[in-house]
Amino acid sequence: MSFFDGLKFRKVSSPIHNLDPRIKFIYVIAIFIIAIVFPQMLPLIILFLIQLPFVVLAKIKKQWIRSLRGAAFFAGFIFIINILTTFFYNDFTLTALNVENALAMTMRFVVLFESFSIFFLTTSSDHLGLAFEQSHVPYEFAFAFTTAVRFVPVLAEEAQTIMDAQKARGLELEKGNLLKRIRNYIPILIPLIVSAIRRSLELAEAMESRAWGAVKKRTNLYLLRLHKGDYILLGITILLMVVAIYVSFFVSIPLISDLLNPSVL
Amino acid sequence: MGQNGAGKTTFIKHFNGLLKPSLGTVRVNGVETTKTGVATLARNVGFVFQNPDNQLFSETVEDEIAFALKNFGFDKETIEKRVTWALDFLSLYQYRKTSPFLLSGGERKRVALASVLAWDPETLVLDEPTIGQDHEQKEKLRQFIIQLQAKKKTVIMVTHDVEFVAECNPRVILMRAGKIIANGPAKDILTTPKLLEESSLVLPQIAQVFTKLAHIGLPADIIDIDEAETAILSKAKEKKHP
Numbered sequence: 055m056s057f058f059d060g061l062k063f064r065k066v067s068s069p070i071h072n073l074d075p076r077i078k079f080i081y082v083i084a085i086f087i088i089a090i091v092f093p094q095m096l097p098l099i100i101l102f103l104i105q106l107p108f109v110v111l112a113k114i115k116k117q118w119i120r121s122l123r124g125a126a127f128f129a130g131f132i133f134i135i136n137i138l139t140t141f142f143y144n145d146f147t148l149t150a151l152n153v154e155n156a157l158a159m160t161m162r163f164v165v166l167f168e169s170f171s172i173f174f175l176t177t178s179s180d181h182l183g184l185a186f187e188q189s190h191v192p193y194e195f196a197f198a199f200t201t202a203v204r205f206v207p208v209l210a211e212e213a214q215t216i217m218d219a220q221k222a223r224g225l226e227l228e229k230g231n232l233l234k235r236i237r238n239y240i241p242i243l244i245p246l247i248v249s250a251i252r253r254s255l256e257l258a259e260a261m262e263s264r265a266w267g268a269v270k271k272r273t274n275l276y277l278l279r280l281h282k283g284d285y286i287l288l289g290i291t292i293l294l295m296v297v298a299i300y301v302s303f304f305v306s307i308p309l310i311s312d313l314l315n316p317s318v319l
Numbered sequence: 320m321g322q323n324g325a326g327k328t329t330f331i332k333h334f335n336g337l338l339k340p341s342l343g344t345v346r347v348n349g350v351e352t353t354k355t356g357v358a359t360l361a362r363n364v365g366f367v368f369q370n371p372d373n374q375l376f377s378e379t380v381e382d383e384i385a386f387a388l389k390n391f392g393f394d395k396e397t398i399e400k401r402v403t404w405a406l407d408f409l410s411l412y413q414y415r416k417t418s419p420f421l422l423s424g425g426e427r428k429r430v431a432l433a434s435v436l437a438w439d440p441e442t443l444v445l446d447e448p449t450i451g452q453d454h455e456q457k458e459k460l461r462q463f464i465i466q467l468q469a470k471k472k473t474v475i476m477v478t479h480d481v482e483f484v485a486e487c488n489p490r491v492i493l494m495r496a497g498k499i500i501a502n503g504p505a506k507d508i509l510t511t512p513k514l515l516e517e518s519s520l521v522l523p524q525i526a527q528v529f530t531k532l533a534h535i536g537l538p539a540d541i542i543d544i545d546e547a548e549t550a551i552l553s554k555a556k557e558k559k560h561p
Contacts, residue, residue: 215370218337221337221358222368241374241376245372252372
Protein backbone atom coordinates (compact mmCIF):
# COMPACT_ATOMS: atom_id res chain seq x y z
CA MET A 55 0.00 0.00 0.00
CA SER A 56 3.01 2.30 -0.44
CA PHE A 57 1.09 4.07 -3.20
CA PHE A 58 -1.40 5.36 -0.64
CA ASP A 59 1.26 6.04 1.97
CA GLY A 60 2.51 8.74 -0.36
CA LEU A 61 -0.78 10.59 -0.03
CA LYS A 62 -1.07 10.36 3.74
CA PHE A 63 -0.64 13.62 5.60
CA ARG A 64 1.74 13.83 8.52
CA LYS A 65 1.83 16.83 10.78
CA VAL A 66 5.18 18.57 10.40
CA SER A 67 5.91 22.27 10.68
CA SER A 68 7.56 23.55 7.52
CA PRO A 69 7.21 26.59 5.26
CA ILE A 70 5.33 24.42 2.76
CA HIS A 71 2.94 22.95 5.33
CA ASN A 72 2.03 26.42 6.53
CA LEU A 73 1.10 27.68 3.07
CA ASP A 74 -2.50 28.47 2.29
CA PRO A 75 -4.06 25.35 0.72
CA ARG A 76 -5.92 27.46 -1.83
CA ILE A 77 -2.69 28.85 -3.28
CA LYS A 78 -1.10 25.40 -3.17
CA PHE A 79 -4.06 24.05 -5.07
CA ILE A 80 -3.76 26.74 -7.74
CA TYR A 81 -0.06 25.83 -8.03
CA VAL A 82 -0.85 22.12 -8.47
CA ILE A 83 -3.47 22.92 -11.12
CA ALA A 84 -0.96 25.13 -12.95
CA ILE A 85 1.63 22.32 -12.95
CA PHE A 86 -1.12 19.99 -14.12
CA ILE A 87 -2.05 22.21 -17.07
CA ILE A 88 1.57 22.79 -18.10
CA ALA A 89 2.34 19.07 -17.93
CA ILE A 90 -0.63 18.31 -20.17
CA VAL A 91 0.12 21.09 -22.67
CA PHE A 92 3.72 20.00 -23.35
CA PRO A 93 4.13 16.57 -24.90
CA GLN A 94 7.93 16.90 -25.12
CA MET A 95 10.39 15.34 -22.75
CA LEU A 96 12.55 18.37 -21.97
CA PRO A 97 9.90 20.65 -20.39
CA LEU A 98 8.53 17.72 -18.42
CA ILE A 99 11.96 17.01 -16.96
CA ILE A 100 12.27 20.70 -16.04
CA LEU A 101 8.82 20.57 -14.40
CA PHE A 102 9.91 17.54 -12.43
CA LEU A 103 13.08 19.28 -11.21
CA ILE A 104 11.30 22.54 -10.33
CA GLN A 105 9.30 20.74 -7.68
CA LEU A 106 12.23 19.11 -5.91
CA PRO A 107 12.99 22.18 -3.72
CA PHE A 108 9.43 21.92 -2.35
CA VAL A 109 10.07 18.36 -1.25
CA VAL A 110 13.27 19.38 0.53
CA LEU A 111 11.67 22.45 2.14
CA ALA A 112 8.69 20.43 3.34
CA LYS A 113 10.95 17.75 4.91
CA ILE A 114 8.93 14.99 3.28
CA LYS A 115 11.76 13.37 1.31
CA LYS A 116 11.24 9.91 2.76
CA GLN A 117 7.48 9.65 2.27
CA TRP A 118 7.71 11.30 -1.10
CA ILE A 119 10.31 8.83 -2.40
CA ARG A 120 8.17 6.00 -1.06
CA SER A 121 5.14 7.28 -2.91
CA LEU A 122 7.14 7.60 -6.13
CA ARG A 123 8.27 4.02 -5.70
CA GLY A 124 4.60 3.06 -5.38
CA ALA A 125 3.81 4.99 -8.56
CA ALA A 126 6.73 3.36 -10.41
CA PHE A 127 4.57 0.34 -11.20
CA PHE A 128 1.96 2.47 -13.00
CA ALA A 129 4.69 4.50 -14.68
CA GLY A 130 6.26 1.29 -16.01
CA PHE A 131 2.86 0.15 -17.19
CA ILE A 132 2.25 3.41 -19.10
CA PHE A 133 5.71 3.17 -20.70
CA ILE A 134 5.26 -0.43 -21.84
CA ILE A 135 1.78 0.17 -23.26
CA ASN A 136 3.03 3.21 -25.17
CA ILE A 137 6.05 1.40 -26.58
CA LEU A 138 3.98 -1.62 -27.57
CA THR A 139 1.23 0.34 -29.32
CA THR A 140 3.69 2.44 -31.36
CA PHE A 141 5.68 -0.71 -32.08
CA PHE A 142 2.68 -2.52 -33.57
CA TYR A 143 1.28 0.62 -35.19
CA ASN A 144 4.54 1.34 -37.08
CA ASP A 145 4.86 -2.16 -38.54
CA PHE A 146 7.20 -3.49 -35.89
CA THR A 147 9.83 -0.76 -35.99
CA LEU A 148 10.91 1.61 -33.26
CA THR A 149 12.73 4.92 -33.62
CA ALA A 150 14.47 6.97 -30.97
CA LEU A 151 11.58 9.41 -31.30
CA ASN A 152 9.04 6.72 -30.41
CA VAL A 153 10.98 5.81 -27.30
CA GLU A 154 11.27 9.46 -26.31
CA ASN A 155 7.54 9.99 -26.77
CA ALA A 156 6.77 6.97 -24.60
CA LEU A 157 9.21 8.24 -21.99
CA ALA A 158 7.56 11.67 -22.12
CA MET A 159 4.14 10.14 -21.49
CA THR A 160 5.58 8.32 -18.49
CA MET A 161 7.29 11.46 -17.27
CA ARG A 162 4.01 13.34 -17.53
CA PHE A 163 2.38 10.83 -15.21
CA VAL A 164 5.31 11.08 -12.81
CA VAL A 165 5.07 14.89 -12.76
CA LEU A 166 1.30 14.78 -12.13
CA PHE A 167 1.74 12.25 -9.38
CA GLU A 168 4.66 14.18 -7.92
CA SER A 169 2.70 17.41 -7.58
CA PHE A 170 -0.37 15.67 -6.15
CA SER A 171 1.79 13.79 -3.71
CA ILE A 172 3.43 17.02 -2.52
CA PHE A 173 0.02 18.65 -2.14
CA PHE A 174 -1.53 15.84 -0.10
CA LEU A 175 1.59 15.20 1.97
CA THR A 176 1.72 18.81 3.10
CA THR A 177 -1.97 19.67 3.48
CA SER A 178 -4.05 18.43 6.41
CA SER A 179 -7.65 17.52 5.72
CA ASP A 180 -8.77 20.16 8.25
CA HIS A 181 -6.90 22.81 6.34
CA LEU A 182 -8.44 21.63 3.13
CA GLY A 183 -11.96 21.71 4.55
CA LEU A 184 -11.32 25.22 5.81
CA ALA A 185 -10.14 26.26 2.35
CA PHE A 186 -13.34 24.86 0.84
CA GLU A 187 -15.52 26.68 3.31
CA GLN A 188 -13.77 29.99 2.77
CA SER A 189 -14.09 29.54 -0.98
CA HIS A 190 -17.87 29.46 -0.37
CA VAL A 191 -18.26 25.77 -1.09
CA PRO A 192 -21.38 24.66 0.88
CA TYR A 193 -20.37 23.21 4.23
CA GLU A 194 -22.07 19.87 3.47
CA PHE A 195 -19.76 19.29 0.50
CA ALA A 196 -16.68 20.46 2.36
CA PHE A 197 -17.52 18.14 5.22
CA ALA A 198 -18.18 15.18 2.92
CA PHE A 199 -14.83 15.75 1.26
CA THR A 200 -12.77 16.02 4.44
CA THR A 201 -14.53 12.97 5.87
CA ALA A 202 -13.75 10.95 2.75
CA VAL A 203 -10.09 11.93 2.95
CA ARG A 204 -9.96 11.10 6.64
CA PHE A 205 -11.43 7.64 6.12
CA VAL A 206 -8.85 6.50 3.57
CA PRO A 207 -6.29 5.26 6.13
CA VAL A 208 -9.06 3.68 8.21
CA LEU A 209 -10.31 1.76 5.19
CA ALA A 210 -6.77 0.74 4.23
CA GLU A 211 -6.29 -0.77 7.67
CA GLU A 212 -9.65 -2.51 7.47
CA ALA A 213 -8.75 -3.95 4.07
CA GLN A 214 -5.59 -5.40 5.57
CA THR A 215 -7.53 -7.12 8.38
CA ILE A 216 -10.05 -8.55 5.90
CA MET A 217 -7.22 -9.81 3.73
CA ASP A 218 -5.70 -11.54 6.75
CA ALA A 219 -9.04 -13.09 7.69
CA GLN A 220 -9.59 -14.51 4.21
CA LYS A 221 -6.00 -15.70 3.89
CA ALA A 222 -6.52 -17.55 7.16
CA ARG A 223 -9.37 -19.37 5.38
CA GLY A 224 -7.05 -20.56 2.64
CA LEU A 225 -7.62 -17.79 0.10
CA GLU A 226 -4.59 -17.38 -2.16
CA LEU A 227 -4.68 -14.01 -3.87
CA GLU A 228 -1.77 -14.69 -6.19
CA LYS A 229 -3.12 -17.95 -7.56
CA GLY A 230 -4.65 -18.64 -10.97
CA ASN A 231 -4.90 -16.75 -14.25
CA LEU A 232 -5.78 -13.07 -14.55
CA LEU A 233 -9.56 -13.61 -14.40
CA LYS A 234 -9.24 -15.88 -11.37
CA ARG A 235 -6.99 -13.37 -9.66
CA ILE A 236 -9.57 -10.63 -10.10
CA ARG A 237 -12.27 -12.96 -8.77
CA ASN A 238 -10.03 -13.66 -5.76
CA TYR A 239 -10.66 -10.10 -4.61
CA ILE A 240 -14.44 -10.58 -4.26
CA PRO A 241 -14.16 -12.04 -0.72
CA ILE A 242 -12.17 -8.94 0.24
CA LEU A 243 -14.24 -6.29 -1.50
CA ILE A 244 -17.65 -7.38 -0.22
CA PRO A 245 -16.83 -7.21 3.52
CA LEU A 246 -14.99 -3.93 2.88
CA ILE A 247 -17.98 -2.34 1.13
CA VAL A 248 -20.43 -3.66 3.71
CA SER A 249 -18.35 -2.29 6.56
CA ALA A 250 -17.91 1.07 4.82
CA ILE A 251 -21.70 1.38 4.48
CA ARG A 252 -22.23 0.36 8.10
CA ARG A 253 -19.59 2.83 9.19
CA SER A 254 -21.17 5.68 7.25
CA LEU A 255 -24.57 4.97 8.82
CA GLU A 256 -23.00 4.99 12.26
CA LEU A 257 -21.20 8.22 11.48
CA ALA A 258 -24.48 9.81 10.35
CA GLU A 259 -26.17 8.79 13.58
CA ALA A 260 -23.29 10.08 15.68
CA MET A 261 -23.36 13.38 13.82
CA GLU A 262 -27.10 13.79 14.23
CA SER A 263 -26.86 13.04 17.93
CA ARG A 264 -24.37 15.90 18.17
CA ALA A 265 -26.78 18.28 16.41
CA TRP A 266 -25.01 18.50 13.09
CA GLY A 267 -26.51 21.23 10.91
CA ALA A 268 -28.47 22.81 13.77
CA VAL A 269 -27.00 26.26 13.10
CA LYS A 270 -27.35 27.61 9.59
CA LYS A 271 -24.49 30.10 9.77
CA ARG A 272 -21.29 28.54 11.07
CA THR A 273 -18.28 30.41 12.34
CA ASN A 274 -14.73 29.08 12.39
CA LEU A 275 -12.16 29.20 15.13
CA TYR A 276 -9.34 29.38 12.59
CA LEU A 277 -9.34 31.59 9.53
CA LEU A 278 -7.07 31.26 6.53
CA ARG A 279 -5.12 34.41 5.70
CA LEU A 280 -2.55 34.94 2.97
CA HIS A 281 1.01 35.45 4.23
CA LYS A 282 4.31 36.34 2.58
CA GLY A 283 4.99 32.75 1.53
CA ASP A 284 1.61 32.50 -0.15
CA TYR A 285 2.30 35.57 -2.29
CA ILE A 286 5.71 34.15 -3.23
CA LEU A 287 4.14 30.85 -4.32
CA LEU A 288 1.45 32.73 -6.24
CA GLY A 289 4.22 34.71 -7.94
CA ILE A 290 6.09 31.51 -8.84
CA THR A 291 2.88 30.02 -10.23
CA ILE A 292 2.13 33.07 -12.40
CA LEU A 293 5.76 33.17 -13.60
CA LEU A 294 5.61 29.47 -14.53
CA MET A 295 2.40 30.00 -16.46
CA VAL A 296 3.78 33.03 -18.32
CA VAL A 297 6.99 31.21 -19.24
CA ALA A 298 5.01 28.15 -20.30
CA ILE A 299 2.69 30.22 -22.54
CA TYR A 300 5.64 32.07 -24.07
CA VAL A 301 7.59 28.88 -24.75
CA SER A 302 4.64 27.05 -26.23
CA PHE A 303 4.03 29.84 -28.74
CA PHE A 304 7.49 31.16 -29.61
CA VAL A 305 10.13 28.51 -28.85
CA SER A 306 10.64 25.21 -30.62
CA ILE A 307 11.62 22.66 -28.06
CA PRO A 308 14.58 20.43 -28.99
CA LEU A 309 14.32 16.67 -28.61
CA ILE A 310 16.49 14.96 -26.03
CA SER A 311 17.60 12.44 -28.66
CA ASP A 312 18.83 15.31 -30.84
CA LEU A 313 20.65 16.94 -27.94
CA LEU A 314 22.45 13.67 -27.25
CA ASN A 315 23.37 13.33 -30.91
CA PRO A 316 25.28 16.50 -31.91
CA SER A 317 25.68 15.50 -35.57
CA VAL A 318 22.01 16.32 -36.21
CA LEU A 319 22.28 19.87 -34.93
CA MET B 320 -4.33 -12.81 28.39
CA GLY B 321 -2.91 -9.37 28.97
CA GLN B 322 -3.68 -5.67 28.79
CA ASN B 323 -4.59 -3.86 25.58
CA GLY B 324 -1.58 -3.53 23.32
CA ALA B 325 0.36 -6.28 25.09
CA GLY B 326 0.95 -8.01 21.75
CA LYS B 327 -1.52 -10.89 22.05
CA THR B 328 -3.02 -10.55 18.57
CA THR B 329 0.40 -9.92 17.03
CA PHE B 330 1.62 -13.08 18.74
CA ILE B 331 -1.19 -15.36 17.56
CA LYS B 332 -0.96 -14.05 14.00
CA HIS B 333 2.41 -15.81 13.85
CA PHE B 334 0.71 -19.18 14.34
CA ASN B 335 -0.60 -19.36 10.78
CA GLY B 336 2.02 -17.19 9.14
CA LEU B 337 -0.07 -14.02 8.73
CA LEU B 338 2.88 -12.33 10.37
CA LYS B 339 6.43 -13.57 9.93
CA PRO B 340 9.06 -13.14 12.65
CA SER B 341 11.45 -10.26 11.97
CA LEU B 342 13.98 -11.94 14.26
CA GLY B 343 14.42 -15.60 15.18
CA THR B 344 12.16 -18.37 13.90
CA VAL B 345 8.60 -19.56 14.47
CA ARG B 346 7.94 -23.26 13.95
CA VAL B 347 4.42 -24.65 13.61
CA ASN B 348 4.37 -28.46 13.81
CA GLY B 349 8.09 -28.40 13.06
CA VAL B 350 7.73 -26.26 9.92
CA GLU B 351 9.25 -22.79 9.80
CA THR B 352 6.55 -20.25 8.99
CA THR B 353 8.87 -18.24 6.75
CA LYS B 354 9.21 -21.24 4.44
CA THR B 355 5.51 -21.89 3.72
CA GLY B 356 2.46 -19.88 2.79
CA VAL B 357 -0.48 -18.91 4.97
CA ALA B 358 -2.80 -21.23 3.03
CA THR B 359 -0.68 -24.28 3.85
CA LEU B 360 -0.31 -23.39 7.52
CA ALA B 361 -4.00 -22.49 7.83
CA ARG B 362 -4.91 -26.07 6.94
CA ASN B 363 -3.69 -27.07 10.42
CA VAL B 364 -4.23 -23.82 12.31
CA GLY B 365 -7.75 -22.42 12.14
CA PHE B 366 -7.97 -18.75 13.01
CA VAL B 367 -11.26 -17.09 13.99
CA PHE B 368 -11.05 -13.31 13.88
CA GLN B 369 -12.59 -11.07 16.49
CA ASN B 370 -14.99 -9.37 14.11
CA PRO B 371 -17.03 -11.77 11.94
CA ASP B 372 -17.83 -8.92 9.53
CA ASN B 373 -14.22 -9.03 8.39
CA GLN B 374 -14.82 -12.30 6.63
CA LEU B 375 -18.50 -12.77 5.74
CA PHE B 376 -19.19 -12.20 2.06
CA SER B 377 -21.26 -15.07 0.63
CA GLU B 378 -24.91 -15.09 -0.34
CA THR B 379 -25.82 -17.90 2.02
CA VAL B 380 -24.46 -19.26 5.28
CA GLU B 381 -23.87 -22.57 3.52
CA ASP B 382 -21.62 -20.99 0.86
CA GLU B 383 -19.79 -19.06 3.54
CA ILE B 384 -18.83 -22.26 5.33
CA ALA B 385 -17.96 -24.03 2.09
CA PHE B 386 -15.59 -21.23 1.01
CA ALA B 387 -12.55 -22.40 2.96
CA LEU B 388 -13.23 -26.04 2.08
CA LYS B 389 -13.17 -25.17 -1.62
CA ASN B 390 -9.92 -23.24 -1.10
CA PHE B 391 -8.33 -26.29 0.49
CA GLY B 392 -9.47 -28.45 -2.43
CA PHE B 393 -11.85 -30.89 -0.72
CA ASP B 394 -14.11 -32.87 -3.07
CA LYS B 395 -17.78 -32.02 -3.42
CA GLU B 396 -19.10 -34.85 -1.27
CA THR B 397 -16.77 -34.08 1.63
CA ILE B 398 -17.62 -30.38 1.43
CA GLU B 399 -21.33 -31.14 1.72
CA LYS B 400 -20.76 -33.49 4.65
CA ARG B 401 -18.52 -31.06 6.51
CA VAL B 402 -20.82 -28.08 5.95
CA THR B 403 -23.82 -30.00 7.29
CA TRP B 404 -21.77 -31.14 10.28
CA ALA B 405 -20.59 -27.59 11.08
CA LEU B 406 -24.12 -26.18 10.69
CA ASP B 407 -25.45 -28.78 13.09
CA PHE B 408 -22.63 -28.41 15.55
CA LEU B 409 -23.25 -24.68 16.02
CA SER B 410 -27.07 -25.00 15.68
CA LEU B 411 -27.18 -22.94 12.51
CA TYR B 412 -28.95 -25.50 10.33
CA GLN B 413 -32.16 -23.47 9.97
CA TYR B 414 -30.14 -20.54 8.57
CA ARG B 415 -28.26 -22.49 5.91
CA LYS B 416 -30.01 -20.64 3.04
CA THR B 417 -30.07 -17.23 4.78
CA SER B 418 -27.69 -14.42 3.95
CA PRO B 419 -25.12 -14.09 6.72
CA PHE B 420 -25.67 -10.31 6.71
CA LEU B 421 -29.24 -10.76 7.96
CA LEU B 422 -28.20 -12.66 11.09
CA SER B 423 -27.70 -11.17 14.55
CA GLY B 424 -24.24 -10.37 15.90
CA GLY B 425 -23.99 -13.57 17.91
CA GLU B 426 -25.17 -15.68 15.00
CA ARG B 427 -22.68 -14.06 12.65
CA LYS B 428 -19.95 -14.88 15.12
CA ARG B 429 -21.09 -18.50 15.11
CA VAL B 430 -21.08 -18.59 11.31
CA ALA B 431 -17.48 -17.34 11.35
CA LEU B 432 -16.61 -20.05 13.85
CA ALA B 433 -18.41 -22.73 11.81
CA SER B 434 -16.60 -21.66 8.64
CA VAL B 435 -13.28 -22.37 10.36
CA LEU B 436 -14.32 -25.53 12.22
CA ALA B 437 -15.59 -27.07 8.99
CA TRP B 438 -12.11 -27.98 7.78
CA ASP B 439 -11.32 -29.56 11.15
CA PRO B 440 -7.96 -27.92 11.92
CA GLU B 441 -5.70 -29.49 14.54
CA THR B 442 -5.32 -26.18 16.35
CA LEU B 443 -7.98 -23.55 16.77
CA VAL B 444 -7.07 -19.93 17.51
CA LEU B 445 -9.87 -17.69 18.80
CA ASP B 446 -9.39 -13.93 19.05
CA GLU B 447 -11.70 -12.46 21.72
CA PRO B 448 -14.51 -14.96 21.20
CA THR B 449 -16.65 -13.82 24.15
CA ILE B 450 -16.97 -10.12 23.27
CA GLY B 451 -20.61 -9.12 22.78
CA GLN B 452 -21.93 -12.60 23.55
CA ASP B 453 -24.67 -13.20 26.09
CA HIS B 454 -24.30 -15.75 28.83
CA GLU B 455 -26.02 -18.54 26.92
CA GLN B 456 -23.69 -18.15 23.94
CA LYS B 457 -20.67 -18.07 26.21
CA GLU B 458 -21.79 -21.25 27.91
CA LYS B 459 -22.24 -22.89 24.50
CA LEU B 460 -18.76 -21.76 23.52
CA ARG B 461 -17.36 -23.26 26.70
CA GLN B 462 -19.10 -26.59 26.10
CA PHE B 463 -17.78 -26.56 22.62
CA ILE B 464 -14.19 -25.91 23.72
CA ILE B 465 -14.53 -28.88 26.11
CA GLN B 466 -15.73 -31.04 23.21
CA LEU B 467 -12.76 -30.01 21.10
CA GLN B 468 -10.41 -30.79 23.95
CA ALA B 469 -11.95 -34.25 24.18
CA LYS B 470 -11.08 -34.68 20.50
CA LYS B 471 -7.44 -33.86 21.41
CA LYS B 472 -7.47 -30.52 19.60
CA THR B 473 -5.49 -27.53 20.78
CA VAL B 474 -7.55 -24.42 21.47
CA ILE B 475 -5.76 -21.09 21.89
CA MET B 476 -7.87 -18.16 22.97
CA VAL B 477 -7.13 -14.47 23.42
CA THR B 478 -9.45 -12.82 25.93
CA HIS B 479 -9.93 -10.29 28.71
CA ASP B 480 -12.82 -12.21 30.17
CA VAL B 481 -11.43 -13.51 33.50
CA GLU B 482 -14.71 -15.13 34.56
CA PHE B 483 -14.88 -17.10 31.34
CA VAL B 484 -11.27 -18.24 31.73
CA ALA B 485 -11.94 -19.18 35.36
CA GLU B 486 -14.80 -21.41 34.20
CA CYS B 487 -12.72 -23.06 31.48
CA ASN B 488 -9.68 -23.43 33.75
CA PRO B 489 -7.01 -23.80 31.03
CA ARG B 490 -3.29 -23.03 30.97
CA VAL B 491 -2.91 -19.25 31.04
CA ILE B 492 -0.14 -17.24 29.42
CA LEU B 493 0.02 -13.61 30.55
CA MET B 494 1.59 -11.03 28.24
CA ARG B 495 2.74 -7.51 28.83
CA ALA B 496 4.54 -5.09 26.49
CA GLY B 497 5.34 -7.85 24.00
CA LYS B 498 6.76 -10.26 26.58
CA ILE B 499 5.37 -13.31 28.34
CA ILE B 500 5.30 -12.48 32.07
CA ALA B 501 3.64 -15.61 33.40
CA ASN B 502 2.75 -19.07 32.16
CA GLY B 503 0.92 -21.70 34.19
CA PRO B 504 -2.42 -23.19 35.24
CA ALA B 505 -5.32 -20.69 35.44
CA LYS B 506 -5.73 -21.66 39.08
CA ASP B 507 -2.29 -20.27 39.96
CA ILE B 508 -2.22 -17.23 37.74
CA LEU B 509 -5.76 -15.96 38.27
CA THR B 510 -5.25 -16.03 42.03
CA THR B 511 -2.05 -13.94 42.02
CA PRO B 512 -3.26 -10.32 42.41
CA LYS B 513 0.15 -8.80 41.62
CA LEU B 514 0.40 -10.47 38.19
CA LEU B 515 -3.16 -9.60 37.28
CA GLU B 516 -2.75 -6.00 38.31
CA GLU B 517 0.29 -5.72 36.04
CA SER B 518 -1.86 -6.91 33.13
CA SER B 519 -4.85 -4.68 34.02
CA LEU B 520 -6.97 -7.70 34.82
CA VAL B 521 -9.02 -8.34 37.90
CA LEU B 522 -9.32 -11.48 40.03
CA PRO B 523 -12.33 -13.67 39.23
CA GLN B 524 -15.11 -12.99 41.76
CA ILE B 525 -14.71 -16.35 43.50
CA ALA B 526 -11.00 -15.73 43.95
CA GLN B 527 -11.76 -12.26 45.35
CA VAL B 528 -14.07 -13.75 47.97
CA PHE B 529 -11.56 -16.43 48.93
CA THR B 530 -8.70 -13.92 49.13
CA LYS B 531 -10.78 -11.84 51.56
CA LEU B 532 -11.67 -14.92 53.61
CA ALA B 533 -8.07 -16.19 53.79
CA HIS B 534 -7.92 -15.13 57.47
CA ILE B 535 -10.49 -17.76 58.52
CA GLY B 536 -8.28 -20.45 57.00
CA LEU B 537 -9.88 -20.91 53.56
CA PRO B 538 -7.47 -21.68 50.67
CA ALA B 539 -6.79 -18.64 48.43
CA ASP B 540 -6.27 -20.49 45.12
CA ILE B 541 -9.83 -21.38 44.18
CA ILE B 542 -11.52 -20.21 40.96
CA ASP B 543 -14.02 -22.99 40.37
CA ILE B 544 -17.54 -22.76 41.81
CA ASP B 545 -17.74 -26.47 42.75
CA GLU B 546 -14.36 -26.41 44.46
CA ALA B 547 -15.47 -23.29 46.29
CA GLU B 548 -18.59 -25.04 47.54
CA THR B 549 -16.62 -28.02 48.82
CA ALA B 550 -14.08 -25.82 50.56
CA ILE B 551 -16.75 -23.72 52.29
CA LEU B 552 -18.79 -26.75 53.38
CA SER B 553 -15.79 -28.57 54.81
CA LYS B 554 -14.78 -25.43 56.69
CA ALA B 555 -18.32 -25.09 58.07
CA LYS B 556 -18.25 -28.73 59.25
CA GLU B 557 -14.91 -28.11 60.97
CA LYS B 558 -16.43 -25.19 62.85
CA LYS B 559 -19.45 -27.25 63.94
CA HIS B 560 -17.39 -30.24 65.14
CA PRO B 561 -14.01 -28.83 66.14
